[in-house]
Amino acid sequence: MKDNSIIENAKKTILAESNAIANLANLIDNHFKNAVECIYNSKGRVIVTGIGKSANIATKIVATFNSTGTPAVFMHAADAIHGDLGNVLEDDVVICISKSGNTPEIKVLVPLIKNYGNKIIAITGNIDSFLGKNANFTLNTFVEKEACPNNLAPTTSTTAQLVMGDALAVCLLELKGFSSKDFAKYHPGGSLGKRLYLRVSDLTKNNKLPQVSENDTITKVIIEISEKRLGVTAVLKGEKIVGIITDGDIRRMLSKTTKIDDFVAKDIMGKSPKTIHKDAMAIEALDALENNSITQILVIDDEDNYAGVVHLHDLIKEGIF
Structure with a gap:
């Protein structure tokens, strides 16, 4: 009672x-x-x-x-x-x-x-x-x-x-x-301020750039993903992104076969990776991750060249997520 x-x-x-x-x-x-x-x-x-x-x-x-x-x-x-x-x-x-x-x-x-x-x-x-x-x-x-x-x-x-x-x-x-830009001037600190002024480039500047070419071996892909520690690698043709491979893609491949020598990067890559511009707001990156149910997104520059990776952990670390 x-x-x-x-x-x-x-x-x-x-x-x-x-x-x-x-x-x-x-x-x-x-x-x-x-x-x-x-x-x-x-x-x-x-x-x-x-x-x-x-x-x-x-x-x-x-x-x-x-x-x-x-x-x-x-x-x-x-x-x-x-x-x-x-x-x-x-x-x-x-x-x-x-x-x-x-x-x-x-x-x-x-x-x-x-x-x-x-x-x-x-x-x-x-x-x-x-x-x-x-x-x-x-x-x-x-x-x-x-x-x-x-x-x-x-x-x-x-x-x-x-x-x-x-x-x-x-x-x-x-x-x-x-405006929200005016608001950001008065709230530069804390997670609220970061939501208003932090950009994708601020998140990626300390991240490594995992990358392989279309014809690189799966062994090289695995090493690249492991060494760069972002759970993903971009697949490039020149400086342009043509695909993406995540650690999940590797696991799915290994669940079907262990003959990794029979495959190269282009065989298992996702061919329509989500990207975001380096000058986009960090909160936009979070929206993109949530809307597409992914944990990483590739970053491009003004010429659509590969410029980095934003991981969900980057957003968590900054207190935005």
């Missing part, structure tokens, strides 16, 4: 929050549109402020803005009225986040920002609050109740704030024409 209760409570929490978030779509109005346009047309940054759990949400919204091309700075509402208000520059737009919109810090902070002439965007669950009435644009994040059974701990309300921040960031991203 205890286990069932835990599972039911988890489901209840998730459903309560998801229903509240779905209702946010009904609260989007011209205030939201005007807020987005205000930020987009601003020559300054976005200063995002709040207190308590709203401050935690503010830091995440700032991170999302910065990673999607909208310069943003976090300013704690309590610290703002004790010196950090100096962070706010003339052309900055300020987003204030508060569920009630009536906290003492917000009541002190908002008039000061207005005196500076900066535009204020409110994200609040109470549009009739001090914050809601004194902001230039008010984004309604009203929720009927928190997921907390006592209706006290900020849960559903903070999720609503976060989603509203994401909606702002995505709309601004679209207006700016922010």
Whole structure:
């Protein structure tokens, strides 16, 4: 019973929050549109402020803005009225986040920002609050109740704030024409960054180039595959790829006959090997491997000459797979 209760409570929490978030779509109005346009047309940054759990949400919204091309700075509402208000520059737009919109810090902070002439965007669950009435644009994040059974701990309300921040960031991203290449500039590290900037040539530069000719013996093919340790060799005519032989091809041949002297490379090679250009993105190589259910793909250069091999292990090593 205890286990069932835990599972039911988890489901209840998730459903309560998801229903509240779905209702946010009904609260989007011209205030939201005007807020987005205000930020987009601003020559300054976005200063995002709040207190308590709203401050935690503010830091995440700032991170999302910065990673999607909208310069943003976090300013704690309590610290703002004790010196950090100096962070706010003339052309900055300020987003204030508060569920009630009536906290003492917000009541002190908002008039000061207005005196500076900066535009204020409110994200609040109470549009009739001090914050809601004194902001230039008010984004309604009203929720009927928190997921907390006592209706006290900020849960559903903070999720609503976060989603509203994401909606702002995505709309601004679209207006700016922010592309995956732009995204890569701000995310050069980790597997995410590698998915956006790592190219096939980056994967193959340390790999050997296993290769045989059409008439090379099977013994030579086996040695080439073993020495280059990629489980495959290209079959070349000049510098052009005419086929591919994998260790699987060798095993299948040996399961039928042990008279390897009767065969040469062209007898067992696959004649339509999959290839990918050296300048293609590494993620494209992964897609090619997955779509064709293979573990290696041959690489070509601008003149369609053989340029290397990408192995699934290369992608795993880089954290892309």
